[in-house]
Amino acid sequence: MSKKTKHVLVLIAVNVFFILVCFFVLVPVLYAFSVSLNAENSLLGSDFSFLPKHMTLQNYKAVFTEKPVLLWLKNSLILAVSTLVISLGTGIPAAYAFSRKRFPGRKAILKLLILLYAFPSLLSMTALYKLLSPMGLINTRTGLIIVYTGTMAVFALWNMKGYFDTIPVEIEEAAMIDGATQLEQVTKIVLPLAKPTIAVTAMMVLVYVWNEYIFAINFMTGSDTYTLAAGLYSLQATEMSGSWPIFSAASLIVSLPILIVFFALQKNMTEGLTSGGVKG
């Protein structure tokens, strides 16, 4: 066998391998997709196929008409935007100060932040509950916003500081000589240059709030105060009562924005995460 035919055979084998792997990787999602489009309730039948014989959008309609999804969406959006505004509003100036200024306590605080970054907020859930409940903040959006901002504040500060470090100081010094004030240096020069990291940090905050379910189900008691994630969680908990097709439709609807964001920002995402501040 010549070297060339051998290489062709290897290529065919590799392609077959990847086609199989890709199929198995996508199966859970494809299956949910096909169930969500299936008109007959053929789940229990053994003649299930990936392409439903009778397609319907009934399940998607049911998600919006039978479940309070729009209300959950509203709650999620309010939480996400509030968390975003607070954590970026406080995080950007702090990240700038930690990146540009040298002051006593800086190193110690940065070290402390790394350690805090390792701490899963899940572990202080009891304490947070105990602290928020006398203030009447359990079962309110404010309570969840407080929890989420705390979790994201460390990340936002640390991640953006890492990026600011890579922007050359000389540009600001030149601006300073031209008579720009500190505030002008930041708003006119640093912020435009830092757009990628701000976008990635903002995206991570939004995705976090969009996906967070464990605080939401424990701190929110009524289903009308649920976020999308908590609502979806409550939908699957009743999966046995036969709403699996509706659940899969809802899952895909909830995932869609995240998928779009991910693939739109894929390059930034991987770069922002691997070259950003997380590395230390």
Added chain:
Amino acid sequence: MARMKNAHGNRQQNKKRRETLFAYSWSLPSLVLILLIVIFPILYTGYISMTNMNIYHWNNYEFIGLENYKDALLVFDNGFLTALFVTILWTVVNMVLQLVIAFIMATLLNVKGLRLRNVYRTLLIFPWAMPGYVSILLWKTGMFNSQFGLLNQWMIRLGMEPVRWLGSDVIAFISCTTVNLWLALPFMITIIDGALQSVDRSFYESALLDGATWLERTRYITVPMIRPIIAPSVMITTFTTFKQFDVIYLLTQQVGSKTGANIHTILTYAYEKAFITNNYGYSSAISILIFGMLLVFSLVTNGRKEERR
């Protein structure tokens, strides 16, 4: 002359003071936020861990010293030590499988002449793009469900008995590992794939001339070359695997729909003690122990990083 030096020193000091003032005033809101919402609750958790706070003693709890820590570390039947063992096993198994599988996949993606490689890359990355908890729930109902799950449909079609995939410890551990790999591999493949592309081709050419086999090339060129590049990501993934909560909780232990398997990682253990059996004092002690372990880990890894520089 001396006066001039003094004036200069004063100006320096003034500048320094102004910088400090500026830095603290700009970072104050963020630092206060972190202090109040992150640090204070951790300290408070430490305090709760030394009380007998539980559902009956929600407000009238008493200080009991290190009793909860003793219960966790010295009474084997309480389950913390088992959970810790399972967590370590879970981390090791998952990291080894992840590295090996990701390395093989990334190597195959870089086979010369593979035209569709970008298509495969995009498809393989898909699980990373899905919201994690949605994927886990889809796996639970879509794949593992013992009545209408796809896996059992396939089993029946192949003439085999249906299996309760989450019904007992060992098989649930395997199922959870599968889902965790499904979730985590895209990131690892991306990282290793990127690292492989940065290896200089000429190393391989000279090794080929020397007659090195694929295994030798991998061992003596590829692995040493990509190790420093992937190390930070591997560290981070080890942390996330150790702290994994969603996979095991959502698949096997949701309130009201436990599947029968009784595998706990330390995080699901802490959660169960707090929000299901409502033993807040004990659970807080577990939290502090976990925090302690994570602190030691990150101090060790950060210390190493600084040495390398």
